[in-house]
Amino acid sequence: MLPVQRNYVGVLCYNIFSSSPKFLQFFFHQHSHLRFIYSGSTRIRPFPDYSPKKPSIRDSELVYHISTTLRLRRTEPLHRILKPYESKFRPDHLIWVLMNIRSDYKLALDFYSWACLRREPTLEARCIIIQVSVASGDLETAQQLIADFWNKPNLEINSSFALFVERLIYTYKEWGSDQRVFSIFFHVLVQAKFLCEARKLFDKLSNYGVVISIDSCNLYLGRLRGGPEGHQALIKAFKDFPRVGVCWNTESYNIVIYSFCLNKRIREAHNLLVQMEELGCLPDVVSYSTLVNGYCQAGDIQSALKLLEEMQIKGLKPNSFTYNSIILFLCKNNKVVEAEKVMREMMNHGIAADNVVYTTLIDGFCKSGNISAALALFEEMQVRNIVPDFVTYTALICGFCLCGKMIEADNMFNEMEKRAFKPDEVTYTALIDGYSKAGDMKKAFSLHNEMVAFGLTPNIVTYTALADGLCKSGDMDSANELLHEMRRKGLGLNICTYNSILNGHCKAGNIALAVKLMEDMEKAGIYPDNITYTTLMDAYCKMSQMEKAHELLREMLNRGIKPTVVTFHVLINGFCSIGMLEDAEKLLNWMLRKDINPNVAIYNCLIKQYCIRNNMRATSEIYRGMQANGVIPDESTYNILIKGHCRARNMKEAWFLHQEMIGKGFHISASTYNALIRGFLKRNRVSEARKIFEETRQRAIVVDKEIYDCFVDMIYEEGNMGTILELCDEVIEKFSVDQTRTEGS
Template sequence: MNLTQKSIKSTCSNVELLINFNNRLNFSSLSSSNCLQILTDYNGSARPISNPLHNFLPKTQNPQNTVSLICSALKNGNNDHLSLLQKTIRDNGLICYFSDSEISRVLLRCQSDSFSALSFFNWVKNDLGVEPNTQNYCLVIHILTWTRNFSQAMKFLSELVDLKRNGMEDVDVFESLLSSSGLCNWDPVVFDMLIKAFLKVNMVKDGFRAFRKTVKHGMYPSVISVNCLLNGLSKLNYSKKCWEVYAEMGRIGVHPNSCTFNILTHVLCKDEDVNKVNDFLVKMEEEGFQPDIVTYNTLVSSYCRKGRMKDAVHLYQIMYIRGVSPDLFTYTSLINGFCKKGNVKDAHQLFLRMADRGLKPDIIVYNTLISGYCKDGMMQEARSLLHDMIGEGMYPDKFTCSVLVQGFQKQDNLVSAVNLVTELQRFRFIVSHDIYNYLITALCIENRPFAAKALIHRVSGDRYEPGNMVYGELIESFCRCNFPDEALCLKAEMVSKDLKPDIGTYRAIIKCLCKLGRSMDANSLMREMTDFDVSLDIEVCRALINGHCRENNFCEAQSLLSFFAQEFKIFDTVCYNTIVRLLSGEADIAKLMKFQDKMRKVGFAPNQLTCKYIIDGLQKAVGVHKINS
């Protein structure tokens, strides 16, 4: 044995002694991939205890060298180094020792090089498959913010906020950012960004809390962030908090801009406090801000919603005096306000004035005015405006058609509504299928099923196919008009299109057939119902029993009554008494007693009306007997 072999043998013996000593202290046994005792630090993450045995492992297998190896790979600035390192970490089982604290240590070493910090953080998340904790996120956010890489910092800040929103991280993001700022370089603008990140995902309350904490710690958010916060609070109707934020702006010296005043004007208009609005506008002008088009539109819209058209028109005139030209929104608000007040003529005058001043009306303005005319029953004017709209190259939408059809319907003039829709179809305008459904249903309600059916055929080329609801309305309308054969044809058409008739459809046809003395046909339809698993209801049962009793078909009526009771557990006393009354009228007491006995066995019990019918039958039978005697 040479000297080198002796040295190796001696080293191996020393390693074995260390392993034995380690085992006596209940440490983990030494192996290529798992040789460390694991402790838990204050935040619950696992971290390895420094162990002298690690020094006997190769450098790339020593968990204590992981941070240095990663920093070295990052320093080389080559992604290939990270890929090789990733393979080494996985192959040697070091991934379980790569905890949150190691991630933080690498980030802190890279804080002067934001590119390396960003590359490392993305590598950990996307390639290594390790989930960074809140502190890791906060450190990389601080590093990126300090180096003015605001877009990436905002991206990670939004991710952290999303983790909190989804309940994956139960932490105070503000406090986490604040505590981690003591470990690295940082910029106060990160807290301004945090407010925006909360508002971006509609976490307005969290944004408000972040604002208050930012101010409390002596940091000033930007006016843009404050405006975003005011807008979010306004949408949630937190007007009191809006004024708290505004007061805080004055205290800390964040100067409002015109956007700030417009948001607060909107808040005052929502609170419906006109006096406060006027006072606030005076203050706005005292601070050097002139009301702009947004301010005026906010006020005009508010006045119009409240029906204060005199004030709205006065403000409209003031706009011209002050050199602020009303825009499309201004005119739309005024036209809508006049239409709601029933003053369509003034609304139309404004409409013409708007066009004279070079503003082209849009679909909303046309629809507003057409709706006003329809509301006042001025259908000729509404139709004329529709033609003007089409002449300007605008397509009537679902709302346009809907208000016109409803307007004609209010005047009991559905024929004009049908003609209007078919005219639009002829000019190749796309009419919503909902309009067809509405119009067909309206014709059915007016008991004009043949007109409704004709309309269906007329618009079938528009790829219109009636659904269950329209078929149901049409069938019921035919039945109300005593055309059961037309209804039966439509039901067959439904079945051929794989549309399943419902209980209402079957009920309408059965009642119509029974009313017209075709109870046996109704029986066949009732059997079809049961085959299609459509449950019977009491109305269907009563229609069938009444129909057979009117046709003096006692046997069929009795059979159906037993069938309903035994198969569907329908024990209807009305049906039972209908048959009792039929038998009482025949004065056949033996037959009546036999029927009553049979029905009692099925589960029917007589009531007071049953007894009355039986007594009437007995009296009639006695009278017949005396006459015959």
């Protein structure tokens, strides 16, 4: 009567609160003893009674003899004591004997194994021994017996599933009556990725009042998470399962939160975290860390940091995974210095940074070009006995290659091999790219051959690096051959490959070939990007064909391809180089109207040309406009302006810019010093000229020989022989060496 009463209470509660799923979940969580009561209907179906085939008199005698022999001679090998019965033994006998010896689990299992060696047991016999194993507490054997059946090759899933479920339910009541058998079966189906069948089993068992264990249900949820379809099935199961008594735990919620994050539904994941607490299921470090990682993946670092603070307030200690999500986000967004601060904060909280955290930071510093900071972290790893792996070494090799430090990259590669770390395609491709950029194509191709010899397959990135190197070295014939080889190997050429070769044609002055390659790209279904157009524009600008360059800009805009600042720099520099300053200014003003922020290089082009024209008023206007738009002058800006003001004899302005440049730590070029000294001498401001000349000597900057001659004459008239001799030594050292080099070359 009790099960019926429980069922009635469960159905009543479900009917009352079905309109409030949140309350229903809370109710079943608080009253776990009721979790099996609701099965979707008001009546639970009873398990069928087991009624096996009856043995004949002759069969009964054989079964009796086998059973007796097994009990009396149990210490002897079965193959010996059962040899007299082998010829008469049939599959039905297995079940009948098991009925006699079922109380002795080990004997029953050994006998089943003996029977299996002779003939494939029936599905009924397999289900019987599974039930016996579970009832005896040997869950591992039961799981293996089920898995052996479902791992068979060429298994017809639909029919096998229906038969297996039927036999397992049929044998349940007589042979075990332990509901764990169904959770094990469900578990095996999920592990074998038969998720549809697992769901069918769950629904069928709910009719018998059986609830699958929470661990098996969590495994099911975990297998469902993934793409949109899997996520929908997961959410459906998450909503449906509590209706038949499954009581979700923290792990369950964590799986669903992860799935929401994976499908970029971060707000829903956060709402679920809040609901957990409302339902009395407390979130743990995994819950918060998963959501922190989700926010980082979505680019919302503020929400991630707020969540990190919230979990600490609640007494949950973030782990390395929590911090690593934030560190990885910052590194990907070129905020590596901030990322290192987060690591230091993490370590201050007593959480040791592991290999993953260090490698993430090392990779971030390498990609930002700060190889010294990356090496400092690498050394710190070793001091702390944190073993770098091949990913760490590859990151450093990529960093050295990016900075053009190929000797250091080679040394790191050799150290990596000494530590028995096997380089992969990424490692080799980085080295090949580095040597290609350095113009050492012999070494680049040697590395290519080496990686092939080691069984690694060069990919499109590897070949693009080689093609780019050949183009930059002017070997267009080899680059074209490589292009054909890539096609023969079936490698899908990408935009980077085409752009590299197109750039090579442009540098070689073969614009016609570059245009044809652009047409071939489109025929192959690869459409030009802003780099393609900018490369061609640059070639036309250098040939003073501004109309064609401008036409490419119009074509680019008509195609909806957004020009970059580099594109505009190429065009403005082109206009400036042929003296079309008005057109260059018009293009600059158009950029500003379209909210495209010019960079300092664009302003430098215009400033330089106006300085050459000696139009310092226009120069000053451009300079003021540059500062008004928030563009900070760089070293080139100051050098250009100083020389321009010196040429216009505005020495007061030139002196002011010179002082400002020194204050900012910029490097003043030798030509700028020459202009300053000559400008002051022309204005008879000898003291300022001498002061700047002494500055060049202190900074070991070589100015023109005529300036040295001028100061030698000046000091000779003053009678300062010691200084004259010093200057003469400098002239001999600096200019005679340069003359020797010139003659030698």
